[in-house]
Amino acid sequence: MSERRPLKMDLVKLDEELYCTSCGRRVTYERGVVVFSCPNCGETIIVRCNMCRKHSNEYICPNCGFRGP
Amino acid sequence: MNIPMVEDSELLVPKQKYLSAGIHVGSKIRTKDMSRFIYRVRSDGLSMLNIKKTDEKIRVAAKFLARFPPKSILAVSARIYGFKPVRKFAEYTRSMSITGRILPGTLTNPQAPLYLEPEVVLVSDPRVDKQIHDEAVKIGLPVVALVDADNTLEYIDLAIPTNNKGRRALAFIFWLLTREVLRVRGDLPPDGELPEGYDAFATRIVGIK
Numbered sequence: 068m069s070e071r072r073p074l075k076m077d078l079v080k081l082d083e084e085l086y087c088t089s090c091g092r093r094v095t096y097e098r099g100v101v102v103f104s105c106p107n108c109g110e111t112i113i114v115r116c117n118m119c120r121k122h123s124n125e126y127i128c129p130n131c132g133f134r135g136p
Numbered sequence: 137m138n139i140p141m142v143e144d145s146e147l148l149v150p151k152q153k154y155l156s157a158g159i160h161v162g163s164k165i166r167t168k169d170m171s172r173f174i175y176r177v178r179s180d181g182l183s184m185l186n187i188k189k190t191d192e193k194i195r196v197a198a199k200f201l202a203r204f205p206p207k208s209i210l211a212v213s214a215r216i217y218g219f220k221p222v223r224k225f226a227e228y229t230r231s232m233s234i235t236g237r238i239l240p241g242t243l244t245n246p247q248a249p250l251y252l253e254p255e256v257v258l259v260s261d262p263r264v265d266k267q268i269h270d271e272a273v274k275i276g277l278p279v280v281a282l283v284d285a286d287n288t289l290e291y292i293d294l295a296i297p298t299n300n301k302g303r304r305a306l307a308f309i310f311w312l313l314t315r316e317v318l319r320v321r322g323d324l325p326p327d328g329e330l331p332e333g334y335d336a337f338a339t340r341i342v343g344i345k
């Protein structure tokens with residue numbers, strides 16, 4: 068079985084600072100954080116902090132304007 | 137009208153197909169999160185989901201899922217009517233699937249009897265599929281979910297509003313998502329059809345008249 072490589076490792080460098088796409092707060096790799104490419108255009112990286120995800124706060128892609136979730 | 141004004145040409149399938157599968161028929165219980173996807177409330181209290189939004193989200197979900205290696209997608213349903221649709225989806229898209237009860241640790245414990253390493257999770261109902269949803273959140277995986285009027289959008293990264301309880305509805309929505317994923321990947325031409333209709337995705341009922 069291949070070694071586990073969480074998606075976020077592929078998307079962001081370890082020394083990169085992450086900011087929540089919804090609230091703008093800086094996030095660390097705590098539980099509940101997720102990083103994925105924009106579901107619609109795939110061109111930008113969406114970061115959602117634990118609180119925004121918990122409260123299902125909207126995120127907007129800065130490239131294509133897609134509104135999630 | 138139970139659905140918004142929309143031309144068939146704007147949708148992935150003619151609206152009558154959505155309607156006959158009951159995609160728009162949401163639950164009577166409604167959460168605040170889901171109000172954005174509800175078109176109106178019928179006099180019997182059922183929530184009419186906005187199929188324009190369902191259609192739009194199927195397109196986006198297909199694009200999103202198609203960017204992942206097929207084998208890194210995990211589709212899950214703990215609901216009986218979701219078993220066959222999820223298995224069919226996985227078969228056509230070459231994804232992983234789990235139907236039925238999920239053993240704790242499936243995503244989090246390498247020593248678990250069935251340990252899987254997906255990069256994205258697709259659940260048929262976040263409430264029914266809570267075990268896998270919780271584990272996906274714990275390890276930082278994006279979550280795509282079919283959501284009905286009674287779901288919350290808590291820890292869901294991409295929501296597809298749909299009746300997620302009915303036998304025909306689950307068959308249809310997974311059939312449509314399957315077709316779109318294959319079209320986006322180029323496994324089917326842009327207007328290509330699956331070799332089977334959505335009836336083939338439906339759980340068969342045996343022994344009940």
Ligand SMILES: [Zn+2]
Pocket residue numbers: 087088089090091092115116117118119120
């Ligand atoms: Zn946030």
Ligand SMILES: [Zn+2]
Pocket residue numbers: 105106107108109110111128129130131132133
């Ligand atoms: Zn985008």
